[in-house]
Amino acid sequence: LVTAHHRDDQVETILLRVLRGSAPAGLAGIAARGRGGLVRPLLPFSRAELVAHVAARGLAHHDDPANRDPRHLRSWVRHALLPLLLERLGPRAVGDVLRLGSHAAADRRAWDAALELLPELALHVEHGGFSVAREPLRRYDATVAVALVRAAARRAGLVVGPVRARRLLSLAKGRSGRRLPLGAEWVAEAAFDRLRVIRGDPAAPDPVAVSAERGDTRFGLFSVEWRPDPAPARVERGGWTTWLPAAEGWELRPPRAGDRLVPLGGVGRRPLRRLLMEARVPRGERTGYLVVARGETVLWVPGICRAAAEVPAPGTRAVRLDVIRDGEPENGRDGAEADRL
Template sequence: MARGSRGSERDLVARFGECLTRLALGDGSSRVLVAVSGGLDSMVLLHLLRFRSSLAPSAIVAAHLDHAMRPESDVDRRWLAGVCRAWGVPIHHERLERSPSGESDARRARYRFLHEVASQQGASVILTAHHADDQAETVLFRMLRGTGIHGLSGIPERSASGVLRPLLSFWRRELEQYARASALRWRTDPTNRSLHPARNQIRHRLLPGVERGFAPAARRKLVELAAEAADVERALAQQVRAAEIAVVTRDGDAFVLARARLLRYDSATASRLLRALLRRFGTVLSRAGTRSAFQFITDASSGREFSLAEGVVMRVEFDHVRLERMASATSDCALMIPSPQPGTVWSGTASVGGSDYLIAAELAVGTEVDADGGAWSATLRVPETGYPLEVRGWLPGDRVRTSGGTKSLKKLFLELRIPRSRRHRLPVVADASGGILWVAGIERPLVSAPVTGAEALLLKITNA
């Protein structure tokens, strides 16, 4: 191998070892799965791992997916199996029953296959042969299609899914020099020369034309841009994690955001936080969608809703914004409480707002609200309207008894600042005429407290 600015074969092997150390593979203790196509890049990666690294031969497993997109692909598979047999590397291969519809479909199928084999073989990581030229092409491709900081950061050396790319700092010309010096052979995919895929046009026409015309260092500059963007991306990610801790609380499957705290952050951090939360629901916001969502968060009054894709809704609830997926309609199941018998405890269950509650009722001597049960336990005056009482969810038009007459439950909820998302999950106790005696979970009864020493009804409500 000729010595150049990036050094000889010895220099390349040394740099490769440093890369493995950086990726925590330097001690040779990890079992790795290597994605191999038979092309130059993956054959160089497999050779470096097998003959120029500290990895034990038994720690290396190869995997090859035949996408069934070329008639001669089975010849490649058989050739690759022979090389792996000669090198003492076990290989697992599979042929797709149906050819992928495009590059994205092929990529998804390939990574699905690789993760399945890695799991079966006990490999802790998957290694692919992406190199610096791939990085430059990816960054330029994303720039042309429109992207942000995350897209400009290009292909990561380490992915969260356990995919590592130890050749990402090497140029293709270096890999070619190593392959020729090591007398390696490889297969050439004729579709790589086609100008039909957009990426191939960038590789064979656009980038070479740019380098010949006015920017001879274009590839290197694109790789440097990716590294700088990755640094910015990591810094922003740290800010978003800190903002999530300060702004977001969980309520079941929903995210509840403190609106004033969110709006104190700069727009970049706040927007990233919102998009990150929505991605957990499978919802991806465009720039225009992000602007619309933040306009809603800034201006909307309590009770307003903003519908998003994937059945996700954003709702303003007083000082908070609630993000959740619209729940499928659930049917409440009310409970009728008959007149309890002295000395016995009557119990039953009710379903309200998708939650099941256990209700216990017994006759007792009138006292104040049971302190141990808090807002979920109450001692009520024996209702003048008689039994049965009903435990159910609140309905439009419900009114609760007060010292001054009655008050609509909706008004009571507003006065107590009970969010709409919580109102339908609170059980209410209605007397035989439909008047509300008690709303469990928020406060003691307003006028239904019994006279001390008189017979009273003790109710306790707990989660079933």
């Protein structure tokens, strides 16, 4: 996507943000490139230069009368405030405003780069949000922590002002499980040792009944593949690969109230909600977590626990399931293969 923002738009934007008390990141003005491939190639040129170019080549154009309506604040800046500044300060006023934006942009880039120089923050930009470690934020100077939170939010496409950033910092210092609505469907959560900011809670996916001998599908944050494969000598309790008997009738579904299972190699029935908590699954993700079940019997919770139910005997016909969770590495598939050798 290409837009026609020009240098005059940049000057007006910076002045508007000065009047609104924007923080330095906001004073950087309009970026030449945006998320999703957005580009603004005309920012180096003034409106007068572009008008002259269009006129010289006889190009068709449209003049929006709203651009001259002083009821709009941007129009007032363009036709009232800027002429006063030019009259008092001369042409250098435009250059001074653009330099302010350039300095602010450099400051923003510095904070963005600082994220890479602080491995203890463990920044993770995930689908629809980001997360950082809470402990470093508690230790940093508050001003530094606020700037880093704002820089992390920009990585996820979220603009967080100083006030909301301070609220996020307060959330990070509180107990795990607390949540903070940020507006526009964004939600922050203190999830164990991390501060997570996501755009809306993922809805629990509909159950998927599996009948084919082999296949693949998406289930919320998970990619699932299955295929015929003889059962190995040992099935792991944890991990992201397991085997089921070759019989049909199993399904992929979200957790249900009252779900319990007997862990492979364990004793006693464990509540699934407790297993999800112990595995540090954030509260906002628990309702959509993947469960493999047959009827009411939970067979596997990928990455967390294989149940003792329906473990196929070594060498018998079975179905192998491989699961990858978004944002995770390839979930140890090589390890699963090595287990069979």
